[in-house]
Amino acid sequence: MKLYSNLVIAVTFRRLLFFQSDPMAVVYTKGRDGTLQEIGRTEVVLNSLNPKWITKHAVTYHFEVVQTLVFCVYDVDTQFHNLDVKVNAYLNL
Secondary structure (H helix, E strand, O other): OOOEEEEEEEEEOOOOOOOOEOEEEEEEEEOOOOOEEEEEEOOOOOOEOOOEEEEEEEEEEEOOOOOEEEEEEEEOOHHHOOOOHHHOEEEOO
């Protein structure tokens, strides 16, 4: 019998950068082969040093199984917020 629990993840950052940005967070799971699979992304918070995103992401946590989550934050030009994150500036945090 496999044990699991459903979790909800909320993302927030403090003092993201020294300049205002339009940040968006993307949450990934990392597979055993190193590939990333996107779980979800937050909304873009305009002109913020300390973004508090409203969007939450559901994850199924399997007990006694290593599950790696990767959080990436991007500075987004608002017209590109629904596009592939490669077109947005990655904020190396």
